[in-house]
Amino acid sequence: MTHHSFSRRGFLAAGAGSVLAATMGARPALAATDVALQLSWLPSVQFGGSYIAQSRGYWRDLGLNVALNPGGPNAPVEPPVVAGSALMGISAADYTAAAVAQGAPFRIIAVAMQKNPxxxxxxxxxxxxxxxxxxxxxxxxxxxxxxxxxxxxxxxxxxxxxxxxxxxxxxxxxxxxxxxxxxxxxxxxxxxxxxxxxxxxxxxxxxxxGYAVQSQTYIATDDSIANRRADLIALLRGEIHGWNDYLADPAAAAALTVKMFPDAGLDLKTQELQAARQVPLMFSPVTEAHGFGWFTDDSIAANIKTLALLGQDVSPDLWDRSLLEEIHAS
CATH class of the missing domain: 3.40.190.10 (Periplasmic binding protein-like II)
Incomplete structure (x- = not known):
């Protein structure tokens, strides 16, 4: 159960855009592919990196038109992902493990929060x-x-x-x-x-x-990993650029969140504090060495141990690092 069961300076805009352009190289003008990213809760700076990626056009430059679908108490993440109406979702290892135990064909393909919150x-x-x-x-x-x-x-x-x-x-x-x-x-x-x-x-x-249950994890189906791999990689790549910008200026991410959702009742000071407290949860020596979203074999083993204490028998096959390896290698 996540907390939301009841209720979550180096890069400037031009500089980040230049890095992204250099990473992608020249790209011909093509019709964008429509995809959806299913978020796990209502709008807040918890998803600040995604809002940055959308507002700065990172996905557009990668050939995607991304809908950020909000979650909530009546909008669970897993059903739209397994149905294919969302290409990727933001969940947590315990939720994903429970869904897989019931037959859902999910894999965890990236991990936003390096520490459980x-x-x-x-x-x-x-x-x-x-x-x-x-x-x-x-x-x-x-x-x-x-x-x-x-x-x-x-x-x-x-x-x-x-x-x-x-x-x-x-x-x-x-x-x-x-x-x-x-x-x-x-x-x-x-x-x-x-x-x-x-x-x-x-x-x-x-x-x-020792409580090692990964939270704010990115999930996709086996079918999407096999047949829509390019779109998944582009979606993750834009997300990574957005979160790297977030790390550079969390306060700007908070301001953007409040601006993007004027009717959500968000308080700027609260969003700024949340943004700052998220940083040590999402960024670590592991992400510094390998890149945002990375997870190690040791972290998988720690998750399996904690999930066993929660009554969930999980195998390492739940995790697939191959997309991150392809992204960060380039």
């Missing part, structure tokens, strides 16, 4: 700095996330029975009211809401303690 948020008066601090605490969370908490405890020798789970909505209010000692949430949303209110929350990123 699940975190334990607390306040300085009663901090949770390490998993062991959870013992004796009341944690506010959705009951559906109980396997997530159990997995964290198993990975860190924490007594799960010493933690009191208090079912809550996805809101910081129970923590602020003292009804719970901490919250299970995403690093980029409820802590940001508390900061906006002038508080100084403490967040313990679960990925730093």
């Amino acid at each position: 699940f975190a334990i948020a607390s306040l300085p008066a009663k901090p949770v700095n390490v998993p062991k601090d959870l013992e004796g605490k009341k944690i506010g969370m959705a009951l559906a996330n109980t396997p997530v908490l159990k997995a964290l405890c198993s990975l860190n020798d924490v007594d799960f029975d010493a933690i009191e789970i208090v079912p809550t909505q996805y809101d910081a209010a129970p923590l602020l009211a003292g009804q719970v000692d901490c919250l299970l949430c995403w690093e980029t949303d409820l802590p940001v809401a508390m900061i906006i209110r002038g508080l100084k929350p403490i967040t313990m990123l679960m990925a730093d303690y």
Whole structure:
């Protein structure tokens, strides 16, 4: 379950465009191919790199006309991808594993978030700095996330029975009211809401303690990988250029998001904070060495281990790095 089950300077525009043009070389004017990228939630800077790619024409220059289809509580990612109405979708390893177990022909072809964004948020008066601090605490969370908490405890020798789970909505209010000692949430949303209110929350990123479930993953079907490979590569290539621009100026990505979706009720300051907090989740020494979206054999093994604790038996065949290898080699 993602956080959205209830609620997520080097490159200037001209410079990035020049790099992209140099990467692609001269291209004749051709009719653009219509494709759709299925996003996993409603508009926010969580998808800032995609908005940049669209607004700066990166996909257009690669011969694609890309529709960015928003997700939401009534718009799951997997059905349009498996049906072919979206060429690629943004999901998470646990969702994809569950779909594959039911017969869906998916592969994870790139990984946007190098670290899972699940975190334990607390306040300085009663901090949770390490998993062991959870013992004796009341944690506010959705009951559906109980396997997530159990997995964290198993990975860190924490007594799960010493933690009191208090079912809550996805809101910081129970923590602020003292009804719970901490919250299970995403690093980029409820802590940001508390900061906006002038508080100084403490967040313990679960990925730093072994919880390795890839989030914001790019998925495609076996059929698309085999028969629409060129379009998939172009779609990923534009996405990569957009996220590289995002890294260069997260604040500009936040401003663009607010501008593109004036009716979405987005607050610029909140989007700026979210954009900044996303950077260490999405960019790492791995992406610096290999490129945006990369995943390693070690990260696959870590995911398989964590997914097993969630009751999902997954094989390395779920991942296909061949498209990224082709893109980053060029």
